[in-house]
Amino acid sequence: MKPAPVYQQIADDLRRQISDGTFPPGSQVPTEAELLEKYGELHGVRSRQTIRQGLGVLVHEGLIEARRPKGYFVIQRKRLVYRPQAELRQKPPEIDVFTNLVQEEDGRTPSQDIEVSIVNPSHMIRERLGLEPGELAAARRRVRKLDDVPYNLNDSYVRLSLVQGTDFMHPGDVARGTNAVLGELGHELVYGFHEFYLRMPMPDEVQRLQLGAGVPVAEHLSTTFDSEGNAVQVTVNLIPGDRHVIVFETHRGAEANAPRIPWGNP
Amino acid sequence: MKPAPVYQQIADDLRRQISDGTFPPGSQVPTEAELLEKYGELHGVRSRQTIRQGLGVLVHEGLIEARRPKGYFVIQRKRLVYRPQAELRQKPPEIDVFTNLVQEEDGRTPSQDIEVSIVNPSHMIRERLGLEPGELAAARRRVRKLDDVPYNLNDSYVRLSLVQGTDFMHPGDVARGTNAVLGELGHELVYGFHEFYLRMPMPDEVQRLQLGAGVPVAEHLSTTFDSEGNAVQVTVNLIPGDRHVIVFETHRGAEANAPRIPWGNP
DNA sequence: CGCAACGCATTGTCTGGTCAATGCAATCCG
DNA sequence: CGGATTGCATTGACCAGACAATGCGTTGCG
Known part of the structure; x- marks a missing residue:
């Protein structure tokens, strides 16, 4: 049996201590210097780089973050409910995906930056909208915020x-x-087709959404159709994984007996 | 204006070259030694560690992988359709989530390892199933594979x-x-409540699913209810982000006019 | 020919440093 | 008192090496 590299053992030790409550969310984990002393005795680690490598593993897993010049801290963020099904609900009309989120998390004030432009959209959008070659689209781009921190991006075409x-x-x-x-305009939206792609964010997305290291995103492509089966609107939502839980419901037969759900996050 | 760190510039350069087609999926990017020579002239980089730090950024973004002793290569994997709505469909009964996946990707042979046990489930499961304190649950754990490589984990309680x-x-x-x-048994499943949590995988999940670095996962909690509104089954699906696209549909009014979709991945 | 041994390019791990940047707290000064 | 300055602990970036591990290709041997 080959022993795991030292930096992996350091990461594993800390990860276990985080998950078993030794370092609860929000608390500080030992500093590089403290870890160097500890693992210097245990495993003969002599270089700060090795300690940093171990801590880096947890940073990339989204478990801890560095706050200079304080040290490393265990991360926790509350998740908002992202409910793509709500978009086609008819009543009340002012409850859209966003306000639906907000009502679950009052005390914080929502706002959004809106930007409208005429664009030649990407192949992905053209394909779903069924645009002719050269045909243009209207783009309505929104950055949705809570207390001025961005919570998701929403671009409709x-x-x-x-x-x-x-x-x-x-x-x-x-x-x-x-x-x-x-x-x-005669195009009531009656059918929605939803695709979710999971990936790590691009650097510009990291900046726009103020994402930490190790935070994945979901790219939610929503294509909505009118009653004649024509694609009317394509919406690209970018959803930071650490701030949301995506929720929807499925039914068979009558819509009765949908129970109320009293759960917290896992 | 503060200049970006050298390792970030290296990562940005390579990322741009990957996205603009200079290094198409599957191709090799320059080796550490080649990059060291190049950036040694451009930016005076003299240490291999700095090059490795730059490459490490892209590895953690899931864009490239190291294949020792060949070098670094651009990643691409085909995504399968993950369709949580299919579970409550009545016909045909043998088409479940998994076979639904498989039919989109023939030529590969599906298999699954099944393990049944009696467990004291986690708080998260107990809460959703409404278990009494001390009450036990049956766990049916499946590892679903395609050509013997794991594609997702599926644990039902x-x-x-x-x-x-x-x-x-x-x-x-x-x-x-x-x-x-x-x-x-008198508990026909008529209502499903679905939650998706996005995160980076734990090390044991990395091993079980043979995940590469920088691959996020979706934890899909599906709670299904019978016609009387009792929670009957909780299923925990673990879905590797690089191998799946999560798809579902929403309707308003009649189920007519759901168009066929001829698209590829973005 | 078939197979084992070896060479070699490449990435993986680690050392032991240096200097810079950050942000908080204590101190100094008007 | 109150604002500016300084000190300091901590993380961030980078250097210049060393040796190990891996897997492919070649070479050599029976």
Whole structure:
């Protein structure tokens, strides 16, 4: 049996101590210097780099973060409910995905930055919207925040010819919701197709969402169709994994007996 | 303006070259020695550690992997469709989540290792199943594979008193499906509540699923209820982010006009 | 020919340092 | 008192090496 590298043992020791409550969420783990002393006696570790390598493992796993010049601390963040099914709910109309989140987490004030533009969208979007070569789209990009910290990105794309001159292009809140605007235009959204891709964020996404190390994201592609089966809108949501739990429900037969759920996070 | 650290510049350069096609998926990127020579001239980098730090960034982002003694290579893996909604579909009964996956990716042979045991489940499970203190549960753990490489983990928990002595406890394939077994016991599953938690995998999960560095996972908690609103089964699915796309659909009103989708991955 | 042994390029682990950057706390000064 | 300065512990970046482990290809031997 080959012994694990020292830096792995350090990571394993700390990970176990974090999960068994020795270092609860929010608490400080030993500093590099303290660990160097400890593992110097135990395993003959003499270099600070080796200690750093071990701590780096946990940082990349999203378990701890470095707060200079204090030390390393165990991470914990509360998760908000992300409920993609709520988008096609009819009542009440002002409860969209975002407000749905917010109601679960009151005490914090939501806000969003909205930016509307005309774009030549990516292949991925063109394909789902069924755009002709050269055809343009309207893009409605939103950064949704809670107490001014970004919680997710939400970019909606619609065939330009469909919404030019309508409220969809208004770069601000639309009280009745943009989905209502599309309904008024004769394209009520009745069917949604949802895809979730899991990956690590790109550096620009790290900056825009102020992500820590080791935080994965879900790229949620939502394609919505009108009653005639035409793709009307494609929305790209970028959801930081450490701040959300994605929730939805499935039914068979009557919609009765959906129980209330009193659980916390795992 | 403060210049970015050298190792970040190296990572950024390589990342750009990967995304713009200079290094397509599967191709080799320069070795540490080659990069050391290049950035030695450009930025005066003299230590191999600094090069390794830059490459390490991309490894942790899941973009490249090291294949000793060849060098570093750009990663790409095909994603299978993970369709949690299919579980409550009634016809055909033998199409469960897994076979549903497989049909999208023929040419590969599916298999699963099944293990049944009686356990005292975690708080998270107890809470969702509504277990009394001290009450035990039956656990049916499956490792699902394609061509003998693991694709996901699937652990189902049911109140022990409900299934003791039934086919649910059979440690092998149950042709009609375990959900049908629960149906025969008078607990037809009609409602499902689904939670997805995104995170980096624990080391044991890395080993069991043979995950590469920088691959996030989704922990999918599925709680299913019978027609009387009782929680019957909790299933914990562990889904490697690099091998799956999670898909589901939403409807409003009639189920008509669900279009066929001809898209590839983004 | 077939197989074992060896060489070799490459990445993995670790040493033992140096200097910079950060942010908090104590201190100093008007 | 109150604001600016300084000190200090800590992490961040980087250096210049050493030796181990891995797996592929070649070489050599029976």
